[in-house]
Amino acid sequence: MFAEYIWLDGALPAQQLRSKARYVRIKNSDKIKLNTFPEWNFDGSSTYQSTGHQSDLILKPVNFFPDPIRGQDHYLVLCEVFTSDGQAHVSNTRAQLRNILELGGAALESWFGFEQEYTLFLMQRPLGWPEKGFPKPQGPFYCAVGSEVVFGRALVEAHAQACVQAGLAFYGLNGEVMPGQWEFQVGYRGIEGEEVSALTISDHLWIARWLLHRLSEAFEIEVNFSNKPVLGDWNGAGCHTNFSTYKTRDPKIGLKAIDEAVKFLSKKHALHIPLYGAGLRSRLTGEHETCSIDQFRSGISDRGASIRIPLQVKQQGWGYLEDRRPGANCDPYLVAGRILATIANIDEKLVNLGREGALGDTIEIENNFMVA
Ligand code: ADP
Ligand code: MN
Ligand code: MN
Ligand code: MN
Numbered sequence: 001m002f003a004e005y006i007w008l009d010g011a012l013p014a015q016q017l018r019s020k021a022r023y024v025r026i027k028n029s030d031k032i033k034l035n036t037f038p039e040w041n042f043d044g045s046s047t048y049q050s051t052g053h054q055s056d057l058i059l060k061p062v063n064f065f066p067d068p069i070r071g072q073d074h075y076l077v078l079c080e081v082f083t084s085d086g087q088a089h090v091s092n093t094r095a096q097l098r099n100i101l102e103l104g105g106a107a108l109e110s111w112f113g114f115e116q117e118y119t120l121f122l123m124q125r126p127l128g129w130p131e132k133g134f135p136k137p138q139g140p141f142y143c144a145v146g147s148e149v150v151f152g153r154a155l156v157e158a159h160a161q162a163c164v165q166a167g168l169a170f171y172g173l174n175g176e177v178m179p180g181q182w183e184f185q186v187g188y189r190g191i192e193g194e195e196v197s198a199l200t201i202s203d204h205l206w207i208a209r210w211l212l213h214r215l216s217e218a219f220e221i222e223v224n225f226s227n228k229p230v231l232g233d234w235n236g237a238g239c240h241t242n243f244s245t246y247k248t249r250d251p252k253i254g255l256k257a258i259d260e261a262v263k264f265l266s267k268k269h270a271l272h273i274p275l276y277g278a279g280l281r282s283r284l285t286g287e288h289e290t291c292s293i294d295q296f297r298s299g300i301s302d303r304g305a306s307i308r309i310p311l312q313v314k315q316q317g318w319g320y321l322e323d324r325r326p327g328a329n330c331d332p333y334l335v336a337g338r339i340l341a342t343i344a345n346i347d348e349k350l351v352n353l354g355r356e357g358a359l360g361d362t363i364e365i366e367n368n369f370m371v372a
Pocket of ligand 1: 185187244319
């Protein structure tokens with residue numbers, strides 16, 4: 001069978017997915033474990049991860065999933081990148097999340113759920129947009145049905161099926177406010193005993209993104225994770241991050257724990273923003289269901305806040321909260337890591353988050369494609 005080894009490259013300001021396949025001999029398909037898949041190497045000088053002189057980097061399998069594209073007995077193998085002397089590579093953000101979990105993050109028993117928005121493009125324009133000019137203003141497209149207002153459903157449906165077949169905690173999907181824009185969610189689904197920890201769900205999000213890119217090849221549509229694909233009066237694309245801890249889910253102290261988490265998050269706003277995606281300033285304007293990048297605000301049922309507490313959570317007195325700041329091109333390992341480090345109050349000096357300046361506010365790329 002084939003194992004598709006998938007990893008994150010070193011591209012800045014947003015890391016991209018890479019993958020390559022190898023044949024692995026399977027003797028007993030019932031007994032597949034992580035160590036069924038050997039470590040492998042790759043040319044880091046072609047992925048912005050090393051220089052040509054010392055190009056070999058190591059792919060270490062850390063999670064695997066049935067491959068819904070090649071089918072039965074084939075696998076997708078998620079890998080972390082290590083240097084040849086066994087150190088986690090500087091681009092290995094998953095290792096940073098593991099570190100935060102060990103330092104106290106895991107004790108929170110957190111559950112995560114990401115809402116991944118994205119935009120489909122065809123010939124440099126969002127799918128469904130007229131060749132010249134613009135579609136009718138936003139309004140009829142969110143959760144729409146019908147070919148006048150829905151563009152790209154075939155890919156979106158194929159992706160949903162693939163995610164389920166791969167065993168991801170796929171929660172749902174919907175058409176978005178801007179024509180050509182969609183959302184899917186992965187994370188907590190209310191299924192008892194399902195593993196929805198920060199690490200697992202962040203892995204699932206990266207695999208779901210890979211599947212979307214992979215399937216888009218056959219549709220000849222481009223999947224775009226830009227935070228603000230079209231400037232002007234058009235919604236950007238985010239990656240709302242929902243999370244809860246054993247405390248926020250406790251009916252006795254839930255709301256108090258949520259308030260405490262919000263207070264911690266508010267103090268670290270400036271530290272969070274640089275790790276929440278590239279070009280975030282053009283998305284977090286204070287309009288289009290966002291809070292301004294320069295403000296921090298929480299609110300019940302408030303889609304113009306940085307943190308939203310769902311109405312139902314307020315009413316029942318416990319549950320989860322939604323961080324609305326992360327952009328569509330964020331790295332879930334960094335976002336989840338940052339949130340957990342903050343609410344577990346882990347000493348900042350112990351936490352190595354992000355590459356020095358690499359993902360920082362100073363590199364504010366304009367990641368929009370078009371100006372409306
Ligand atoms: P929205 O109303 O913001 O559009 P969605 O319905 O798109 O929300 O997505 C809800 C998200 O919340 C899902 O990703 C789901 O996994 C997550 N979620 C729901 N309950 C919890 C919980 N208790 N802890 C963590 N995440 C949760
Ligand atoms: Mn949503
Ligand atoms: Mn949405
Ligand atoms: Mn949301």
